[in-house]
Amino acid sequence: xxxxxxxxxxxxxxxxxxxxxxxxxxxxxxxxxxxxxxxxxxxxxxxxxxxxxxxxxxxxxxxxxxxxxxxxxxxxxxxxxxxxxxxxxxxxxxxxxxxxxxxxxxxxxxxxxxxxxxxxxxxxxxxxxxxxxxxxxxxxxxxxxxxxxxxxxxxxxxxxxxxxxxxxxxxxxxxxxxxxxxxxxxxxxxxxxxxxxxxxxxxxxxxxxxxxxxxxxxxxxxxxxxxxx
Ligand code: HEC
Numbered sequence: 001x002x003x004x005x006x007x008x009x010x011x012x013x014x015x016x017x018x019x020x021x022x023x024x025x026x027x028x029x030x031x032x033x034x035x036x037x038x039x040x041x042x043x044x045x046x047x048x049x050x051x052x053x054x055x056x057x058x059x060x061x062x063x064x065x066x067x068x069x070x071x072x073x074x075x076x077x078x079x080x081x082x083x084x085x086x087x088x089x090x091x092x093x094x095x096x097x098x099x100x101x102x103x104x105x106x107x108x109x110x111x112x113x114x115x116x117x118x119x120x121x122x123x124x125x126x127x128x129x130x131x132x133x134x135x136x137x138x139x140x141x142x143x144x145x146x147x148x149x150x151x152x153x154x155x156x157x158x159x160x161x162x163x164x165x166x167x168x169x170x171x172x173x174x175x176x177x178x179x180x181x182x183x184x185x186x187x188x189x190x191x192x193x194x195x196x197x198x199x200x201x202x203x204x205x206x207x208x209x210x211x212x213x214x215x216x217x218x219x220x221x222x223x224x225x226x227x228x229x
Contacts, residue, residue, distance in 0.1 A: 001067045008062035018054050019047070023087035032084050038110045043087035045108050095201065102209030105202055109195065115144045130154075130216035140186035140225050150215035163207040164200060171196035186223045 003009060010018060017028045025032060025039035033039065042050060093100035106112070117127040131146035131154075148154040155163065170176050170192035181187055195203075 001070060003067045004063060004065050005057055006060045006063040007058055008064050009067075010057060011062075015051065015054050018057070019050055022050055022053070023089075025084035038113060040085060041107050041110050041113070043085060044090055045104070046092040047089045049092060049108070095205070098201075098205040098208045099212055102205030102207070105198075105206050106209050109206075111147070111206075114189065115147050127216070127218075129210065129213055130218040131220040132218055135189045136226070137186050139184045140223060141227070142186050142188055143220050143222055143224070144190070145222060146216060146218050146220050147210055148213045148216045149211050150217050153217050153219045154215060155210065156215060158207075160204055160207050163210075164203045167192065167196050167198070167203050168200075169196070173197060188222075 013021075013028055021027050021033060021039070023039055023043035023045070027033055090104070093104050095101050112123065112128055114133055115129045115131050116123045117130070117132050118124060129146070129148045131144045133144040135142040135144075146154040149156040151157055158166075168174055172193070174196075176193070176196065178193065
């Protein structure tokens with residue numbers, strides 16, 4: 001179960017302990033965190049950005065909720081101890097260097113973790129950003145899109161405006177109202193609404209970075225029925 005990260009739970013944690021958990025995957029007591037938490041990505045960010053996030057967490061209203069410690073089955077409970085990794089902090093690139101800056105944002109936003117194929121929790125080399133990860137839901141399967149620059153199966157034909165507008169369509173500041181999907185439909189796991197209010201120039205920088213990626217030819221059908229009963 002994901003733990004409480006409001007000040008109620010983190011009051012006794014120092015900034016350094018939170019930094020270590022977020023960027024290396026080891027909690028206050030030295031226990032390994034489940035790698036669904038993207039510490040491998042956050043450990044490649046600018047330390048100052050992580051401190052800003054910690055400062056933000058400390059402003060949240062405390063939520064009095066005790067979450068149970070995660071129960072992880074064998075052998076994953078052993079395996080996850082091999083996953084924590086030393087952080088390799090970087091300096092945030094200048095926003096004027098949109099390729100490097102876009103790459104920084106794409107890393108921080110964890111796009112690669114959904115838009116690649118994995119085997120036992122590890123990204124299969126050569127599938128990065130090529131899509132096809134499956135998300136099983138009771139009413140069907142959602143698959144992540146190919147967001148490499150491939151002209152026919154990726155976003156190679158998308159203009160910068162196409163890309164930005166696709167995100168901005170989900171902005172509550174642009175009056176987007178979350179819709180209730182009819183029963184039996186498959187929802188997208190793509191966190192559109194979370195990214196929608198990013199700065200326009202940040203979305204443009206992410207586009208510049210994605211367009212620089214090697215095209216991968218992989219046709220993905222985003223939504224479909226369950227293949228196994
Ligand atoms: C939690 C998983 C997840 C994360 C994280 C994620 N995506 Fe997605 N994304 C998906 C899925 C699944 C789809 C296909 C369904 C849809 O279009 O909503 C998708 C669709 C898309 C599409 C539409 C492509 C098309 O052909 O219509 C774009 C563009 C995209 N993602 C870009 C990104 C970028 C950029 C990031 C990081 C900022 C990101 N995604 C992070 C799961 C994810």
